[in-house]
Amino acid sequence: MKRAEIRVVAHNLRRSLGLEGRLWFPVLQLVEHAFPRLDKKYRFEVAEYDELGDSHGLTERDGDSVCIKIREDIYDRAYADEGRDRGTVAHEAGHYLLHARSPALHSHFGGELKSYEDPEWQAKAFQGELLVPKHLVVGMSAVDVARECGVSYDAAEYQLKLYAAGK
Template identity: 40%
Template sequence: MGDPVAAGNGRSLPAGVGSDRVQLGQIAPGYDYDVLDEDEMGDRHGQVEPHRRMLTLRTDVYERILDHKGRDRFTGCHEVGHAVLHGRTLNRLAPGIRPARYCDPEWQANTFAGAILMPEHMVRAMRSVGEIADEFGVTRDAAEVRCRILGVTVHP
């Protein structure tokens, strides 16, 4: 199993914004989390198992979240999004199935992560993708997607 020091059971997950820590159970009631090594997670950076009410992050991803790396912060918030939005009913799509975008659980989790990490009212006050990425500690790609979703035009 994962590192018991990093595992859940009342311990804190790094927050999406800033250095505050949050209890996963406060935002996804009934959920716990674990951190597992790459040999156990393989290529998956994170996962949610609704039937177990468990969010799992790969060790290297968790460590980079603690180090405020944008892509990994987004991954963590994406997985929390699955827990919050999909609770016990995360529907996995069969390969090749393309539902309406808003019905896709991956699109929903990505949109949730973008909203948590980059609040709309603050993004609208920014002038460039670089400023958004720097201010919110996200990748330029994530900042560009958030602007596109919000219909905000900023400089590259």
Template identity: 80%
Template sequence: MPKLDKEYYFQVATHEELGSSHGLTIRDGDEVSIMLREDIYERAYAHEGRDRGTVAHELGHYLMHARSPALHRNFGGALKSFEDPEWQAKCFQGELLVPRHLVTGMSPYDVARQCGVSMDAAEYQLKLYAAGK
């Protein structure tokens, strides 16, 4: 990330600091950072699929939303699902960690093992691909 964005900043926070949040992408003026709760960071580093997903999800927020002030505002009314930053980050996470061209024809178990994601994430992404999405 530092090669893509010289302003990139990453920090590990305590459970007390983040509480129930596993990770956050924070914008403060021109400064943007990804903050992960320490237990999530440690498990992601140990290749736990669900926590790797959290890291990818926050990276999606960072790349798609963090530097775009327009995407931080909702001017009222319901968002279409594809306009929702959480939906977008979840899609980014799935596409990054479970690329369609590498998992075609694989079982959820094989996807989870080969891509380093949770079984839930493997099943979810394969279901999307099977539906043509």
């Protein structure tokens, strides 16, 4: 998927939840409450550091079931509205929405991979498009975007640069 297609997925999700006009997206409520209501084969878990190690989050598929796991320290900081950790949760939500039912979730079959074909790039793009919606942040500073959207300054600056470049 290309960024424009991912932006449509993020926008449609916001619209379906009645949040297309709000800067702050409640990403924990999405993964903890909305996804389980929409998908009976979905689970959300807060995992201990011993289980995930250096991985901040993980989206796994087991047959038809999908589970998003967020490491407990990352979850605690996302719950405390830390932007970087909210981004991690949004990233895993992107894997769930974009890849959970496809072989792309954990596979790459060799050869050169274009960035827009890479599931990690796609999840990162989804994270940015969901948390920093282009239609709402035009003309805002990175400081304002970080505060109003609940993302890190670096994430706000990155998204604004993409938007300014016409992406």
